Amino acid sequence: MNEIAQIERHLLNRQMPGDALLFEAKTLLDADLRVNVSSQQQVYSLVQQYGRKQLKQEIEAVHQQLFTQPEHLSFRQKIARIFLNR
């Protein structure tokens, strides 16, 4: 777990300059560490993609509500008028 925390500080630029240098040196010598660093980098990228995908689904759900539910009728009519008006 220590290693994961350390890689995280490195990838998210939260290391002290001296520690960063030391870490760079360690990755040069340690192939397993290099694999861990690149896989962990991919984890953050996957979490970002996951978050964005979930958020888009939440936004689409709001859209569906606004364009189907009775209490939003006046909003719908307002939008419909815009697209009728060419």
Added chain:
Amino acid sequence: MEERAARQQLFTTLYQKVFPAVAKYVNKCGRSFDEAKDVFQDALVSYYEKSHTADVTINSSEGAYIYGTARYLWIKRYKQGSQTTQLDDSSAASIIAETDAAPSEDKLLHFLETAGKRCMELLRSFYYDNLPMTRVAQLFGFSGVRSATVQKYKCIEKVRETVKQKALTYEDFLE
């Protein structure tokens, strides 16, 4: 989850406040509801991501930011005639940071969505929604920040192992 309800409320309000203006703009250019919807939703994502990043401040009102982004995306995507220009357009990518997945990452993401949902939700709360650890602990029922942090690292480790395993599988597949 309260955060989810709060987001739903936020997006509903922003839809009511800003979508009509985006719709008017797109319609004035003679284009469709679907195009307006498309760019508006991406502008909402951009607004959410920007406003949840600690080191970025949006120097305009939320409405102005979303309207401006939607208009920019629409011009990039549709006005230059090419219907196929999507988010991967290099200029649009400067507004919405590009994280679209490579095909192999898509599969991996799909796998994690089903097999590792709870970990992905926890990691999302912390890294994407940028919630403070105290709140993450509350939401996921941990006794405190310490155990939530331990779990966060365990989740990173778990996903990281999956990444490594899948990388091996793909290498085998390519050979």
